[in-house]
Amino acid sequence: MTSLSDWIAATKNTSALKPDDLIDVLSNVNLKQADTPSPTEDAKPAPSSPDSSAPGNKDEEDKPLSVAEKSLLQKIVRRGLIESKQELEIQRKDPHSPLYSVKTFEALHLKPELLKGVYEMGFYAPSKIQETALPTLLADPPHNMIAQSQSGTGKTAAFTLTMLSRVNPSIQEPQVLCLAPTYELAIQIGEVVAKMGKHITDLSVRYAVRGENLERNKKITEQIIIGTPGKVLDWGLKYRFFDLSKIKVFVLDEADVMIATQGHQDFSIRIQKRLPSDCQIMLFSATYDKEVMEFAQDMVPNPLIIKLKREEESLDNIKQHYVMCKNIDEKFEAVSNIYGVVTIGQAMIFCHTRKTAAWLAEKMSKEGLNVGLLSGELTVEQRLSILDRFREGEF
Ligand SMILES: Nc1ncnc2c1ncn2[C@@H]1O[C@H](COP(=O)(O)OP(=O)(O)OP(=O)(O)O)[C@@H](O)[C@H]1O
Numbered sequence: 001m002t003s004l005s006d007w008i009a010a011t012k013n014t015s016a017l018k019p020d021d022l023i024d025v026l027s028n029v030n031l032k033q034a035d036t037p038s039p040t041e042d043a044k045p046a047p048s049s050p051d052s053s054a055p056g057n058k059d060e061e062d063k064p065l066s067v068a069e070k071s072l073l074q075k076i077v078r079r080g081l082i083e084s085k086q087e088l089e090i091q092r093k094d095p096h097s098p099l100y101s102v103k104t105f106e107a108l109h110l111k112p113e114l115l116k117g118v119y120e121m122g123f124y125a126p127s128k129i130q131e132t133a134l135p136t137l138l139a140d141p142p143h144n145m146i147a148q149s150q151s152g153t154g155k156t157a158a159f160t161l162t163m164l165s166r167v168n169p170s171i172q173e174p175q176v177l178c179l180a181p182t183y184e185l186a187i188q189i190g191e192v193v194a195k196m197g198k199h200i201t202d203l204s205v206r207y208a209v210r211g212e213n214l215e216r217n218k219k220i221t222e223q224i225i226i227g228t229p230g231k232v233l234d235w236g237l238k239y240r241f242f243d244l245s246k247i248k249v250f251v252l253d254e255a256d257v258m259i260a261t262q263g264h265q266d267f268s269i270r271i272q273k274r275l276p277s278d279c280q281i282m283l284f285s286a287t288y289d290k291e292v293m294e295f296a297q298d299m300v301p302n303p304l305i306i307k308l309k310r311e312e313e314s315l316d317n318i319k320q321h322y323v324m325c326k327n328i329d330e331k332f333e334a335v336s337n338i339y340g341v342v343t344i345g346q347a348m349i350f351c352h353t354r355k356t357a358a359w360l361a362e363k364m365s366k367e368g369l370n371v372g373l374l375s376g377e378l379t380v381e382q383r384l385s386i387l388d389r390f391r392e393g394e395f
Contacts, residue, residue: 067260068182082152091305101131113199127154137162142280146296148288149308155284169202172221174242178251181258183209229267244274255285
């Protein structure tokens with residue numbers, strides 16, 4: 001069983017109250033302020049509790065999310081940029097290459113149509129990782145790079161910018177190859193390419209993912225291929241739909257997810273071996289443990305390695321409270337009391353089991369609140385849709 005502080009994980013827009021006023025109001029609903037994160041609560045659930053029907057508890061049957069699904073959800077949840085205050089750790093294999101960073105996109109001397117695309121996406125200044133990565137990625141001769149930083153720090157935008165600045169739209173053949181671990185992640189990258197490259201004329205992208213097929217003896221004319229390793233290997237090596245030796249830029253995104261997916265690592269290595277020696281290779285990963293590091297170093301010769309330490313979530317402006325409840329009905333009462341005294345714009349309530357979540361959602365809906373249910377039985381697409389609707393303020 002969990003306490004209310006597990007239920008009420010994040011609330012925002014708690015009316016116009018100042019934090020101290022809020023504490024006063026909350027004390028009236030018997031909330032205690034926590035010195036430490038959520039206390040444990042041993043109280044047994046009342047008979048009416050959905051948790052009490054343990055034997056048939058469907059939550060035990062929850063299929064865990066795959067690494068790729070987690071990564072996709074994280075990408076969607078974190079729509080905005082995470083601006084890190086952490087120092088970058090930079091390792092250079094080539095002692096002669098200059099180490100510098102830029103504070104503006106203009107300083108990168110991008111093609112005007114590309115700069116326009118960047119600005120239209122609302123990017124006014126490079127993110128921390130972009131400041132250091134971009135001058136190196138865009139330098140001539142090109143440098144290889146391994147970059148590790150958590151999701152949302154601007155890696156996709158950094159390699160997309162590099163792909164788009166190196167591609168020659170007047171040549172109708174693949175010059176840029178980007179590998180992603182899943183169909184969904186490939187599409188996400190394609191969307192960024194489309195937005196950022198919107199003003200580049202004659203540029204097109206071909207997805208090499210499940211469901212995409214080509215007639216034998218066809219040649220791909222799109223300049224950028226974004227795909228999953230198996231399909232790309234088939235198209236490049238087995239069917240020769242494009243010439244791997246003409247690739248100028250090779251990106252391997254989500255390397256940590258890649259190695260967690262059966263077969264992807266081998267396929268990626270086989271693709272990499274067919275690339276020309278002057279091809280620029282970039283590898284990105286949210287984590288960088290030993291296995292990822294070994295794979296990265298196999299894939300990327302002579303790289304600049306950039307690592308950005310994970311940003312600790314700051315709790316400075318978040319006050320935590322808890323209510324001691326004997327059972328789940330008391331918990332519901334506590335939630336209702338809070339809703340009774342504070343105007344809550346939006347809230348996320350985390351429950352211990354999906355059954356509890358469904359029960360609570362139904363009870364709250366009956367009280368006239370707009371509630372969305374997000375739990376294990378939904379597909380990734382359904383979850384994304386709920387998150388989108390939440391973001392749009394529907395709940
Ligand atoms: N320089 C920037 N200024 C403002 N927003 C940015 C900038 N760079 C990226 N973003 C935005 O920040 C979010 C995260 O960026 P991006 O997807 O490139 O990060 P990432 O490290 O690849 O994370 P993920 O793996 O989750 O995609 C995106 O919404 C992107 O549009």
